[in-house]
Amino acid sequence: MIFILGCKKYFYTTTPKCERMYVIIVYDVNVSRVNKIKSFLRKHLNWVQNSVFEGEVTKAELERIKDGISRIINEDEDSVIIYQFPLDFMPKREILGLEKNPIDDII
Amino acid sequence: MIFILGCKKYFYTTTPKCERMYVIIVYDVNVSRVNKIKSFLRKHLNWVQNSVFEGEVTKAELERIKDGISRIINEDEDSVIIYQFPLDFMPKREILGLEKNPIDDII
Numbered sequence: 001m002i003f004i005l006g007c008k009k010y011f012y013t014t015t016p017k018c019e020r021m022y023v024i025i026v027y028d029v030n031v032s033r034v035n036k037i038k039s040f041l042r043k044h045l046n047w048v049q050n051s052v053f054e055g056e057v058t059k060a061e062l063e064r065i066k067d068g069i070s071r072i073i074n075e076d077e078d079s080v081i082i083y084q085f086p087l088d089f090m091p092k093r094e095i096l097g098l099e100k101n102p103i104d105d106i107i
Numbered sequence: 108m109i110f111i112l113g114c115k116k117y118f119y120t121t122t123p124k125c126e127r128m129y130v131i132i133v134y135d136v137n138v139s140r141v142n143k144i145k146s147f148l149r150k151h152l153n154w155v156q157n158s159v160f161e162g163e164v165t166k167a168e169l170e171r172i173k174d175g176i177s178r179i180i181n182e183d184e185d186s187v188i189i190y191q192f193p194l195d196f197m198p199k200r201e202i203l204g205l206e207k208n209p210i211d212d213i214i
Contacts, residue, residue: 024190024198026133028157028207049186050135051158069203079156079205083131083190083198091131091190091198096176098186100135 018058022085025053025065029078037072037080041065049100056087125165129192132160132172136185144179144187148172156207163194 025045029037041047044065045055057065062084069080085091132152136144148154151172152162164172169191176187192198 026156026159049133049188052133066203073204075204079207080203081156082201085198089196091192094189096173096187097180097182100186
């Protein structure tokens with residue numbers, strides 16, 4: 001029996017919730033909520049730059065991330081953009097200056 | 108005779124420099140350079156959120172943007188990430204909270 005963390009059902013049924021994708025999340029939130037959203041996203045994704053996280057997630061994980069973000073932010077004041085890509089079509093990624101948190105194995 | 112701004116050669120020769128693409132640029136620069144980089148990127152792309160710009164550019168325009176960024180940033184201190192996509196494969200884009208600068212016609 002094989003288990004894949006966070007996506008065990010894959011070997012039993014092909015549920016769309018198991019579909020994997022790549023996300024880039026950028027946020028612009030009030031300073032009072034910056035640490036909270038950063039700590040939350042760090043549990044699910046890779047921090048790549050101030051206010052930017054990236055990572056591979058399942059559809060179900062992304063739903064949990066969106067739910068978590070919604071609980072943290074003030075919707076009248078904060079803004080979070082989520083870009084989603086299928087794994088077989090990732091963007092070209094280029095860095096000018098410092099690579100603040102190298103994640104060579106990601107893209 | 109038809110002209111397309113910034114890409115006039117298209118109707119004469121199919122030069123790769125005319126190839127159009129979509130870019131997302133996120134930056135994390137020292138506060139002393141924030142206004143400078145913001146003003147520069149505003150001339151070429153759409154501001155969508157604090158430290159995030161998006162837009163359609165030609166390959167030649169992107170080279171000019173990269174050159175401009177390199178002249179502004181301190182490479183030992185600042186970081187700029189450029190994500191590139193072909194126009195026929197754009198990411199799904201979702202916003203939680205405020206849409207700081209709506210650009211419905213972009214993605």
